[in-house]
Every structure is written in C-alpha cells, then in structure tokens.
Amino acid sequence: MINSPAIWKTNPNNSWRLYKNSDFKLAETEPAPKTTNKDKKSQSQAKSQAYTPFTFTKAKAMTKGSVACTPQGYGIIQSFNEENNTTVVKIDGQAFELPSHEVSGEVPLNITFYNNSIKMEQVLYLPINSTMSEIIEKLENSLAEGDSYNSVSLFLHGKEMERSTDTIEKLKLTPGTKVLALSALKTPLCIKRYGGLVYGGWSIASGNSLGLAFMTSKKIRIIGFAVYKPAQGTMTGTARLVTGTSAKGDSVWSKEFSYTETTNKDDYEKIMFNRPFVIEEGAYWSVILTFSSQFQGHYGNGGKQTLDADGDVKFTFKTCDDMSHMNGYDAGQFPELYYYV
DSSP states (O other): OEEOOOEEEEOTTSOEEEEOGGGOOOOOOOOOOOOOHHHHHHHHHHHHTOOOSSBOSOOOOOOTTOEEEETTEEEEEEEEETTTTEEEEEETTEEEEEEGGGOBSEEEEEEEEEETTEEEEEEEEEETTOBHHHHHHHHHHHHOBTTBOEEEEEEETTEEOOOSSOBHHHHTOOTTOEEEEEEEEOOOEEEEOOSEEEEEEEEEOTTOEEEEEEEESSOEEEEEEEEEOEEESEEEEEEEEEESSBTTSOEEEEEEEEEEOOSOTTOEEEEEEEEEEEEOTTOOEEEEEEESSOEEEEEEEOOOSEEEETTTEEEEEEEOBSOSSOOOSSEESOOEEEEEO
C-alpha cells in the first residue's frame, strides 16, 4: 500500500479534485502584517473559516433555533452572548452556556480513503444537515475524471452506511468519528436506439441543427453519445448538452467536431463529455448537433419512444423543440447514449 502525499482541494469550479505534490507549487509565505486589537476579532472569524483540503461547502451561519454540534452532544441554539462570546444550547432538555468556538454547524469526521493503491487520511467537515446520499454523491462527483466514474462506499464500525435521507445529526455522528471510504471504478453502460440504418440518405446543410431529448426513470450520470459519420463530404459543427427540450437551450457542455466520410455504414464516433452529468429522474435533457458544413449523412431508423436499458433504467425519448432539421425518436442521429447508474 502506498501512502500518497496527495490532498483533496476544490478546483476553480468548486469541485473536489485529488492533487499531488507534482500538480502544484506552494506559494511563498508572505510576512504577516502587524495587527491591532481592532483586527483580532475579524482575524479570529477568518481563522474559523480557514480552508481545509477535504471539506464540503461551508455550513450556513447559525441562528437561534439552529441545530448545533457541541462537546456535550447535539442541541438547539437558544441565544448568543456576544459580550462573553458564549452560546446557550439546549441539549436533552438542559441548557448549557458554552464558549462559542465549541458550538458548530459542522461535524469533523476522520476519513480513511482508499482509491486503488492510494491511501489517504483527512478530516472531512460536514454540515450537520448533510444526508448520507448527499455525502456519498459528492464524494463520487469529486472522483469523476473525463468519462470515468467511481462509486464510493462508506463504512462505520465495519458496517456499510446506506444512501439515505438520514442526516449527520440523526445518525449521531460525533466529532472525530472514524469512517472508512472505499472507491471502485464503475463500468459504463450503453443504450442502442435503432433497429436499422439508412445509408447516405440524409442531406444536411450548414446551419442545420439536430437534437434528441431524453428522460430517465431513475437518476443516472450521462457521459456521452454516438454520432454517425458522413456518407459524403466532411461533417463539422458543435455538439452540445442542454437542460430541457429546446435546441436553443443553455449549454452545460459543448465541443466542436469534424468527421470525414466513411464507406462503412456501421462506422460512428463517440462524443464524450469532459465529466459525467447527473440526470435526475423525470427531468428532460437534450443532446444537440449544430452543423457548419454541408454533407450527406446516414441515419438510424426503427427507434422507439421508450426503451428499457441496462441498470434497470427506462429511457423516454422525444423530438427536440426549436430544431431546424427533423430528428425524431424513431429516426435520425444519436444511435447510442453512454451512462452510469
């Protein structure tokens, strides 16, 4: 087993990433400026919110009535005494006046994380209202790289912690609780949409756009789709992933493409996203192709509006709104979609 000096930290997109020493340079420490008594309070507040390399989004500011974690256990905040810098918390029916720095909306857990041959030990700060489903999903999203996706399992006292709506407070996890996290690379799944293919029977002009809207019966992570290469000419343009059913919708991802003609009618290209995107149950998303060239294309036929797919998922397809060229669920482009469950 290799003990890696890697650490978790957020990237500019506020997503977790695993950084090794070779991935970055530490900034040189600048001399600390002189402080006055007036600055001490603000510096103390800043210190309490200092960056930790393995953390969730900072919990919301605590107010009267908030659930808080204290050395005496979980309780409800009753009042604040700013003059004495104390907070009154009711725990199991009894009120305690505690130093404010001992009252927190977050719970630090000691995580031992195994990812292939890498072992890492860090402290994970969790907002008290975090659910197990949210915690596991965020860990999984943080490991997503390209079209790969890792499943994460958490263990407490040798027992796997289930994905649920139970919160940290409900589970009574105390500060310093040791949790084991194991990750495993998931196998991507594929849904094939068509029963047949028409060779070279589709004229596409520059400026035309094609789209396919889809909805799933359970939460999945979509990672890409396939397109037929042209029968004549060069097929160039931009591929997009959008929320909703409109071809003019806002893109969450886009990529330019260029493919040359092929004589193999079964020859298609995989267009993969830069990361998996979560598709919630019952929500429509769309894949869009906008072309910048004129060509003759292949298209699939015999497609169905609903299809059962691997992973116990049912896909529902529909024609996108606001398209300049027809592409339906029964015939057109997008012969395959790739995803994880």
